[in-house]
Amino acid sequence: MSDRLGQALLQACTSFSNATALQAPGALVTYRTLADQARAAAALLRTAGLQADEPVLVMVSNQPGDIAALLAVWLAGGVVVAVHRSTPPALLAGLQQRTGARLGLDWPDAGAVPAVQHCGDKPPPLRPLLAGAAFIIFTSGSTGVPKGVVLSHAAFGGKLQQIDSLLHFQPTDRTLLVLNLSFGFGLWVALLTLLRGGTLVMAPRFDAADFLATLAAQRISLVGLVPTMMRVVLSDPALGPAMAQVAQQGSLRQILIGGELLGLSLADTLRQRFAGSALIDIYGLTETSTCDFFSFPADYAQRPGCIGRPSPRVQHRIADASGQPVAPGAVGELQLRSPFLLAGYLDAPELTAAAFQQGWFRTGDLARQHADGLVELMGRQKELISRGGHKLTPVEVEQALSAHPDVAAAMVAGVADAVLGERIHVLVVPRSGSVVTVAALRQHLAGRLEKFKHPDAWHLGDALPLGRTGKADRGALAALLAAGQTQPLPP
DSSP states (O other), X not given: OOSSHHHXXXXXXXXXXXXXXXXXXXXXXXXXXXXXXXXXXXXXXXXXXXXXXXXXXXXXXXXXXXXXXXXXXXXXXXXXEEEETTSOHHHHHHHHHHHTOOEEEOOSOTTXXXXXXXXXXXXXXXXXXXXXXXXXXXXXXXXXXXXEEEEEHHHHHHHHHHHHHHHOOOTTOEEEEOSOTTSHHHHHHXXXXXXXXXXXXXXXXXXXXXXXXXXXXXXXXXXXXXXXXXXXXXXXXXXXXXXXXXXXXXOOOEEEEESSOOOHHHHHHHHHHTTTSEEEEEEOOGGGTSOOEEEOHHHHHHSTTOOBXXXXXXXXXXEOXXXXXXXXXXXXXXXXXXXXXXXXXTTOHHHHHHTEETTEXXXXXXXXXOTTSOEEEEEEGGGOEEETTEEEOHHHHHHHHHTSTTEEEEEEEEEXXXXXXXXXXXXXXXXXXXXXXXXXXXXXXXXXXXXXXXXXXXXXXXXXXXXXXXXXXXXXXXXXXXXXXXXEXXX
């Protein structure tokens, strides 16, 4: 695979020219057509004066033209800044100002004339950081102003090779894309499908019923998801027959899931409902080109709840605050080192420097490694709850609660308290048709967690609160709690 993603994708278009590359409602695009469309748009970008390594805003919403636009920018020598079409105008203007992009490409229908948009009159200043860059991907910003993560062609392309060495994408694969192309997870799933000659079936939006219908009707073999999507699917009892049809059909080879904590209850349910499909839990960050740990079915059987083992060429350590490795089995910060890390944060050298400790990238995630080599996440450093002098991670409480057969999901947050420093609040989402009570859950926790880790306040919800990216978001829960917009769990 070339370090230049555009050339690698163009080569795939030549190798699989007559095969169907992209499929969407009302559209079928062959690899040859994809290449022709991208070349035409690249020529327009060059005519507009695009310079080497210059950022280009690319509007995306899982339309066939989005892929052609990505390829066009790379063929013209630019850097892709993928932005979802639903992005509010004020936020879009902020991204344009931060990147300095003077050109944009909004091209949902690649069969039409490419729409090159002019956002500014002069090119941005030369940035050495962008030399050889493929993407600028902005983080969700749930803990502050979004940071522009710069990923090179060499880093992202190299990580794609390592992912494929584990997942083995095939020319016969039909991959359903429901993840946004503005995030790393959606990008690598789409690109690996195309680089290996498969068909990318594109869903502009996620709807639980449509999702299951598409899996069956299109005989999908691979799909990438965040756990929240599957919680939505499982929350509707009426979808049971559709899930059974997908399972019985036997086409779905792999369910790739990541982006947030999977949880024991959801993992068990998915493995039962889709017993013939390999459920593969994936951990990674935008800054690391994603996919740093894989938990395959054998890893889950050995140690439920773990994130598995590192992908090839990814090194890891678990360190204390001073950067010293912790004792075996102890909790510390998970830190990573690989050839696939970010080039840096856009125009923020101080943030880039702070992201590393002794050459290791600081994930901000707490973890511990077991004697069998499997790694288990224990929460975020910033999410540590300090209650009465005791420190605990929300994840360990959530995992214990999610092991209850009537609990579909749980989310924990710390709320400031004048006496204890913080109190533990939990939002519980019961399984469809089930009723859970505080008394039952307290009894359930009695043999699983120390008393100081038991929640102080219990809240009932229909679903976990979501952030801007569609993932379950602890910050959104904190906002609901602060506003008093929750209902109590029955005693």
